[in-house]
Amino acid sequence: MWPATFGLHPKDTVKLIQTLKKMRDLGNTVLVVEHDLDMIRAADWVVDMGPGGGIHGGNILYNGPPKAIHQHPQSLTGQYLYGKRSIGIPKRRRKGNGRHITINGATQNNLKAIDVSFPLGCLIGVTGVSGSGKSSLVIETLYPHLKQRLHQSLAAAGKCGNIEGASCIDRVINIDQTAIGRTPRSNPATYTGVFTTIRDLFAKTPDARVKGYRPGRFSFNAKGGRCEACRGDGIIKVEMHFLPDVFVACGLCKGKRYNRETLGVRYKGVSIAEVLDMTIAQALSFFKAVPAISAKLQTLCDVGLEYVKLGQPSTTLSGGEAQRMRLSRELGKNSTGNTLYILDEPTTGLHMEDIVKLLTVLNRLVKIGNSVIIIEHHLDVIKSADYLIDLGPEGGSGGGEVVGCGTPEQLALNKKSHTGHFLNKALNAF
Numbered sequence: 001m002w003p004a005t006f007g008l009h010p011k012d013t014v015k016l017i018q019t020l021k022k023m024r025d026l027g028n029t030v031l032v033v034e035h036d037l038d039m040i041r042a043a044d045w046v047v048d049m050g051p052g053g054g055i056h057g058g059n060i061l062y063n064g065p066p067k068a069i070h071q072h073p074q075s076l077t078g079q080y081l082y083g084k085r086s087i088g089i090p091k092r093r094r095k096g097n098g099r100h101i102t103i104n105g106a107t108q109n110n111l112k113a114i115d116v117s118f119p120l121g122c123l124i125g126v127t128g129v130s131g132s133g134k135s136s137l138v139i140e141t142l143y144p145h146l147k148q149r150l151h152q153s154l155a156a157a158g159k160c161g162n163i164e165g166a167s168c169i170d171r172v173i174n175i176d177q178t179a180i181g182r183t184p185r186s187n188p189a190t191y192t193g194v195f196t197t198i199r200d201l202f203a204k205t206p207d208a209r210v211k212g213y214r215p216g217r218f219s220f221n222a223k224g225g226r227c228e229a230c231r232g233d234g235i236i237k238v239e240m241h242f243l244p245d246v247f248v249a250c251g252l253c254k255g256k257r258y259n260r261e262t263l264g265v266r267y268k269g270v271s272i273a274e275v276l277d278m279t280i281a282q283a284l285s286f287f288k289a290v291p292a293i294s295a296k297l298q299t300l301c302d303v304g305l306e307y308v309k310l311g312q313p314s315t316t317l318s319g320g321e322a323q324r325m326r327l328s329r330e331l332g333k334n335s336t337g338n339t340l341y342i343l344d345e346p347t348t349g350l351h352m353e354d355i356v357k358l359l360t361v362l363n364r365l366v367k368i369g370n371s372v373i374i375i376e377h378h379l380d381v382i383k384s385a386d387y388l389i390d391l392g393p394e395g396g397s398g399g400g401e402v403v404g405c406g407t408p409e410q411l412a413l414n415k416k417s418h419t420g421h422f423l424n425k426a427l428n429a430f
Contacts, residue, residue, distance in 0.1 A: 005036040006348055009129040009377050010422040017042045035351050037081055040066055048077050054307030055279060080352040087356060087380040089427060093407050094366065094386040097121030099168040101142070101340070105161030109136040110400035113161075116389060117405075118142075120168055120340070120371040123362060125385035127376065127411075127419040128403070131395025134375045135344060139174070142373075143342055146172040169371070171339040175326045177319030177348065184233060184313035185221060188300065189276060191314065192329060197292045198275060201267055208265045217262060218272045225262040227253035257311075276311025283310050299328040304357040320349040327361050337369025347378040359384050379426040382419065383408050390419050 004020075005013050017039060020030050024044070032039060040046060048062040051074040062072045069078035079085040096119035105113045111133050118124055126134045141158030148157060149166040180191050189195035199218040202208055208217070217225040220232030230236055230250035234257040238246045249255040256263060256273035263271045270286070278286060280300045287293040300306065303324040308317070317325065323346055330341070343362075347355050359381065362372050366386075376382055388411045390403045404414040411417055412424040 004032045004034055005039055007130055007345065007377070009418065010038070010379060011418045012130055013038055035349070037352070040077065040081060046077075048072070048075050050074065050076065052307060053304075054309075056307050076351065076353050085352070087352070087359070087384065089383055089408075090386075094122040095119075096371075096386070097369070099165060101146075101163065101165040101168060103137070103142055103145075103160050103163050106137055106141050106158065107160065108141045108158030109133065110397060111136050111141075111158075112400040114400065114402050116402060118371070118373060118389070119387050120165075121366070121369060122371065122386035123366050123384070124371070124373045125376055125382050125388045125408075126373060126391070127382055127388055128391035128399065129393075129395050129418050130377075132391040132393075132399035134391055136400075137391065138342060138373060138375055139344055143172060143174050146340065169338050169340045170336055172342065173330065173339060174342045174344075175323055175330070175346075176344060177323045177346075179314060180317065180322045180325050181314030184235070184315055186314040187276070187311050188280065188305070188308055188314075188325065189310040191325060192296045192300065192332070194293045194296050194310075197290065198272070198287075201290070202265055202272055205265055205267050211261075211265070213262075213265065218258075218265075220257040225258055227257055227259050229253065230257070232257050273311075277309060279307055279309050281306035296328075296332050299331040300325070302331065302357065303328045303361050304354050318349055320346070320354070324358070324361075327358075331361065331364065335365075335368055335370060339365075339370045341365060341370060341372045342374075343372070344375045345377065346374065347376060347381055352380070355380060379422055382423060383426050388419075390414070390417050392418060 004016060008016060013036060023030055034040060043066055046062060046066045046069055047060060048069060050057050050059060050061045061075045062069045069075055070082040070084065072078055099120045100117045101120065102117040104115050107113050116137060126138055128134050136158060141160055144153065144155045144157035145163050146166055147153035147155060150172055180186065199215040202218045203213055203215040216222050220226045226232035227250060229252040234250055234253065234255040235247045236250050238248060240246055258273055263273055280297055284294055284297040284301060305321060305324055308321065346358060350358065366372055374381065382388065385408060388408055389405050390411055392399050392401065392403045393416055403417045404411050404420065408423055408427060411420045412427050414420040
């Protein structure tokens with residue numbers, strides 16, 4: 001299973017663990033790829049990979065019962081599992097800027113004509129058991145209605161009476177986990193825009209100027225500089241008729257995408273293909289003297305993508321990586337401080353160490369005046385929010401109501417809230 005706890009409230013995770021144990025007791029073997037600490041603690045055997053991601057991973061750090069994983073000094077999983085590392089509780093809760101966006105009479109799907117007010121200028125968590133109406137409220141109702149008001153969108157919006165306070169923001173952005181590019185030609189370098197500056201640098205080298213090469217020469221999408229055998233893809237598709245197509249490295253350019261003449265031009269001793277083969281961390285060090293490049297690469301490192309290669313096809317990025325790529329681009333923009341960001345379960349597929357970086361980025365967005373609404377089940381994220389809106393009390397027809405609103409401390413005291421029950425334990429762990 002991967003990941004087994006995706007989209008599950010802690011209440012449902014407890015039931016899932018019980019079910020998996022019953023399957024095991026019947027003589028079956030259950031293999032779960034997981035980041036959830038409760039699931040890892042419940043396992044009989046843990047295989048921990050790392051120590052980092054991408055080129056920094058690929059090693060087996062630990063292979064044995066979970067109770068001994070903390071003995072491996074490089075295992076971040078072990079450190080979070082047994083409390084050597086943790087996500088702390090914020091020292092203070094932001095009260096917002098005094099403005100609100102309010103939905104009145106929301107009835108989309110299972111929502112029971114509820115009125116919900118979102119305080120602006122803070123980190124807002126929308127919580128509740130699976131199927132309680134979180135996405136119906138935020139993704140299907142609030143977001144499309146605001147897009148219609150602010151961006152003249154024609155997308156259908158969920159049923160509600162009216163929305164107040166839309167004029168308090170100037171943009172609304174849903175940072176989801178869909179792919180940032182549909183073809184292998186899209187990559188972090190092109191998505192962030194740094195590839196334009198990189199090509200300009202290569203075009204200004206003495207060798208390129210003597211040969212009359214312009215920036216377009218260093219694009220793998222244009223004729224002249226690219227390898228024509230693979231048309232700049234670096235790979236060749238081999239059709240297998242009744243079997244899935246196979247992709248192999250181009251025999252002429254060996255996967256480098258460019259022809260020999262273009263690869264002969266070097267910037268600080270490095271070819272354009274070698275730049276694309278750098279990780280973001282390596283590229284940041286290499287281009288540290290070029291602010292137009294280093295500033296954007298730094299934001300990618302800030303969201304935990306330092307291990308991704310500049311030329312890595314966007315189609316190979318996970319949903320979580322694509323979402324953080326979008327976040328980094330937002331960090332690189334000149335913000336007006338009046339943007340509302342919406343994220344739906346961004347911790348999916350993220351290790352605890354990645355969640356720390358995610359929270360740092362979200363708090364940076366709020367610090368400059370923006371508002372962030374995050375739909376989440378992860379207790380470490382929920383306890384880090386300034387304000388919570390808990391829906392339920394159950395899922396499906398048993399949900400669609402506002403169970404409670406307030407700070408995490410206030411929701412933790414709500415006896416009707418399943419989220420509050422688990423949140424109380426998380427807050428009291430410190």
